Amino acid sequence: MKYNSFLNSIGTPNEIKIFEEDFSEFTVEYSYPTILMPTEENFKDIFTEIRGSDICSVYLSIEQGEAVVIKDDNNFTSGLNDLKNLLVSHEEGEKINVKLNVYKNSNDNQFYFYSKDCFFNYIKSFDSLSLANFFSSNIFNHNSKVYIFINDFVGTLNSNKFFISAQYQPTEDNYEYPEKRISNIVSNNHSSFFGKLHVLPEDFIFSGNGEIDLSTLERFQRLAKILIISSVFDITDLTKESFFYKLMVISQSVNP
Incomplete structure (x- = not known):
């Protein structure tokens, strides 16, 4: 899936913190020493692979700080500006966490x-x-x-x-x-x-x-x-x- 391409294209992770899925939710989270600034197209590539009934969000944070959230229904310009400001504040040695979360909606068994x-x-x-x-x-x-x-x-x-x-x-x-x-x-x-x-x-x-x-x-x-x-x-x-x-x-x- 393209989420793998996305997570590997923005940098080299030093830790896979979460990689799990059940019948209602899928979550993968990587930790990086530094990342490249993702583009709007990078995020759109992920969202196009998510089923229409499911809800996908990408969370980016430094250490335990507040996350910037990018969603399919977001104003990408605003979200990318917030992300740019977040990465500018990043200091050497701090971990950057990138989490992709999908809430799944199922029907008809x-x-x-x-x-x-x-x-x-x-x-x-x-x-x-x-x-x-x-x-x-x-x-x-x-x-x-x-x-x-x-x-x-x-x-x-x-x-x-x-x-x-x-x-x-x-x-x-x-x-x-x-x-x-x-x-x-x-x-x-x-x-x-x-x-x-x-x-x-x-x-x-x-x-x-x-x-x-x-x-x-x-x-x-x-x-x-x-x-x-x-x-x-x-x-x-x-x-x-x-x-x-x-x-x-x-x-x-x-x-x-």
Whole structure:
């Protein structure tokens, strides 16, 4: 993306302070010993790559001082003058912080990520229980399929509930919330957690040619295995630290 070109064109950073993204926000912040004065075109290049429904702001500050904020709807002349005055006040040894922040607006169960590395890191930040709870939360509409579009993702991944690719591709999936199946699982075993979920094992078993980080894929696969066991064993308990499962064996004697 052009945000990388922008951040590298204004100088050589000595520290990456923030590089993270979740389903609602993307933030990247570099620290520099000195920078070149960005132009209006530099900022416009960034804003043209931001989805129309998202809100992007660029913050520039010296050390912990007040930041100059450049927004897509700003008067660039005024913002650039403020930035010029800020850089004139910069003294040798002071850090210049440049932060790009994007607030994301999602609808119709379609979510966008600007960085695949951030998406992978975000998924890996969850333990299995937290990941199951997150995908069961009200961030998602559980009556339809979830589409996750990742800017630099290669290929596609498809499961019962999720579709992951770089851009929208029509699918023929007619997703229906499996209320009856989840209800049957919950009523036929004693689980400390399954009754609170809106996901099933097949939601995390992917097909397709998507190039996904191995440890991220393993995180999905581990959760799928836990949900499979929890759907067939009699007693299950999942915490951040451990997973307990027990299958009750009924013995019966018959006449030979």
